[in-house]
Amino acid sequence: MAYQTINPFTNQLVKEYPAHSNADVQAALEKADALYHSDWAKGDIDQRLPILHKLADLLDKQNEELAKIASREMGKLIEQSRAEVTLCAQIARYYADHAKDFLAPVKYDSSLGEAWVEHHPIGVLMAVEPWNFPYYQLMRVLAPNLAAGNPIIVKHASIVPHCAETFEHLVREAGAPEGAYTNLFISSGQVSAIIDDDRVQGVALTGSEKAGAVVAAQAAKKLKKATLELGGNDVFVVLDDSDLQKAVQVGVQARLQNAGQVCTAAKRFIIHEKVADAFLSQFSDAFRQVKLGDPLDESTTLGPLSSKEALETLTRQVEEAVKNGAKVHFGGKPVDHKGNFFEPTILTHITRDNPAYFEEFFGPVAQVYVVKDDDEIVKLANDSHYGLGGAIFSQNIERAKRLASRIETGMVYINSLTDTAAELPFGGVKRSGFGRELSDLGIKEFVNQKLVVVSHQ
Numbered sequence: 001m002a003y004q005t006i007n008p009f010t011n012q013l014v015k016e017y018p019a020h021s022n023a024d025v026q027a028a029l030e031k032a033d034a035l036y037h038s039d040w041a042k043g044d045i046d047q048r049l050p051i052l053h054k055l056a057d058l059l060d061k062q063n064e065e066l067a068k069i070a071s072r073e074m075g076k077l078i079e080q081s082r083a084e085v086t087l088c089a090q091i092a093r094y095y096a097d098h099a100k101d102f103l104a105p106v107k108y109d110s111s112l113g114e115a116w117v118e119h120h121p122i123g124v125l126m127a128v129e130p131w132n133f134p135y136y137q138l139m140r141v142l143a144p145n146l147a148a149g150n151p152i153i154v155k156h157a158s159i160v161p162h163c164a165e166t167f168e169h170l171v172r173e174a175g176a177p178e179g180a181y182t183n184l185f186i187s188s189g190q191v192s193a194i195i196d197d198d199r200v201q202g203v204a205l206t207g208s209e210k211a212g213a214v215v216a217a218q219a220a221k222k223l224k225k226a227t228l229e230l231g232g233n234d235v236f237v238v239l240d241d242s243d244l245q246k247a248v249q250v251g252v253q254a255r256l257q258n259a260g261q262v263c264t265a266a267k268r269f270i271i272h273e274k275v276a277d278a279f280l281s282q283f284s285d286a287f288r289q290v291k292l293g294d295p296l297d298e299s300t301t302l303g304p305l306s307s308k309e310a311l312e313t314l315t316r317q318v319e320e321a322v323k324n325g326a327k328v329h330f331g332g333k334p335v336d337h338k339g340n341f342f343e344p345t346i347l348t349h350i351t352r353d354n355p356a357y358f359e360e361f362f363g364p365v366a367q368v369y370v371v372k373d374d375d376e377i378v379k380l381a382n383d384s385h386y387g388l389g390g391a392i393f394s395q396n397i398e399r400a401k402r403l404a405s406r407i408e409t410g411m412v413y414i415n416s417l418t419d420t421a422a423e424l425p426f427g428g429v430k431r432s433g434f435g436r437e438l439s440d441l442g443i444k445e446f447v448n449q450k451l452v453v454v455s456h457q
């Protein structure tokens, strides 16, 4: 797979990046491993945290330039790209401010003696990341592990090489030593060889279930820990006692943000029968008002999909869904327009024997289901191979909390879309992966939580 910048609005090749050789891979491994064995990684955390503060300042200062690079490379609306860069600065600052507390020794009362758990880095990590949040996905792994002292080697998605290279330069500009964070334009085979290497102690992957299964198996074979942030088919539940106008407005955002290419996007809309007609009518009206266009144009409200292949995949999925009985309530086709555009789409009448029922639509395609009560909501929500996030809209918070506890996912938001923040854990269950990123949980995924006991004997 070549590393190329192709603008998804023009489908023009902007730049091709040379692949890194096996010798480059070995050099990266040597530098990262040497750094891990140095005082920089194993010594005082206070020598590493200023790098994250500096990185946050650089992200804020260069926000507009970085945002334009992302929008031109993967098609995200410029305002959403700016927000992503801001989120990255927040994550960097969060770990700069809190990592020392998270990794401080924790005392245990024990009859065996004075006991405590220390937190130590474990070594070089391999990160494999997707294109849909080209900076955020990198920061989610870099910030906690730079604070902890784990050097990172990254394979980013092959359609966002400019973002990948720019992020690496920013980390060095922030003062990180060589080996702390290395971006490699490499193949899946070279990733496998890196995972196999004894100098690598863990793997973090964000991406599809398919890639996650392959990479996690490679790690497991060598008894190395992995965290997987994979696909999702998240529900967006609208109860009969919800603020319908808010549910529609947030539902549109939750489905169409980043042209629907978000693992935690609202994908399965489960609507109480009492409000289904009103919801569908208002939802369709909102979809009718979107403005397709250049993601760099502030007036555009729906950008292109990230690549021609992504558009072809989504088109095939919708055609298959309809062939198996789904009804197109709105949209349903690729747009005859420059760039990789698909109409905002609403599919209804998807039965369980339709392959679409279990599929994730990674684009502006909403599946709508109508239900009669809360038990049916839970049954439908949990009838999925995935378990990433989910949203529930109701003005009866106790009712929504009871539903949230019954839905088998890693995250549930009430009266909000499934969001993310530095201080909140992110991750799922079932085929959405395992492990958590961000918050105090994320920084402990790849540290040795070492028990020390001073015996009273």
Ligand SMILES: NC(=O)C1=CN([C@@H]2O[C@H](COP(=O)(O)OP(=O)(O)OC[C@H]3O[C@@H](n4cnc5c(N)ncnc54)[C@H](OP(=O)(O)O)[C@@H]3O)[C@@H](O)[C@H]2O)C=CC1
Residues within 6 Å of the ligand: 001, 128, 129, 130, 131, 132, 155, 156, 157, 158, 159, 187, 188, 189, 191, 192, 206, 207, 208, 209, 210, 211, 212, 214, 215, 229, 230, 231, 232, 262, 263, 264, 360, 362
């Ligand atoms: N949970 C989350 O936060 C996210 C989940 N996703 C999920 O990912 C899917 C679409 O995203 P997409 O980027 O296409 O996912 P992919 O899994 O195709 O790609 C993700 C990353 O994995 C790499 N990769 C793919 N196969 C292998 C392999 N065998 N060995 C090593 N690396 C590999 C890709 O490289 P290359 O680009 O060279 O193929 C890319 O860097 C959707 O299912 C979506 O839900 C996406 C983003 C976030």
Ligand SMILES: CCCCCC(=O)O
Residues within 6 Å of the ligand: 132, 133, 137, 206, 261, 262, 263, 264, 418, 419, 420
């Ligand atoms: C804005 C929510 C973060 C989305 C995580 C993902 O799709 O990779």
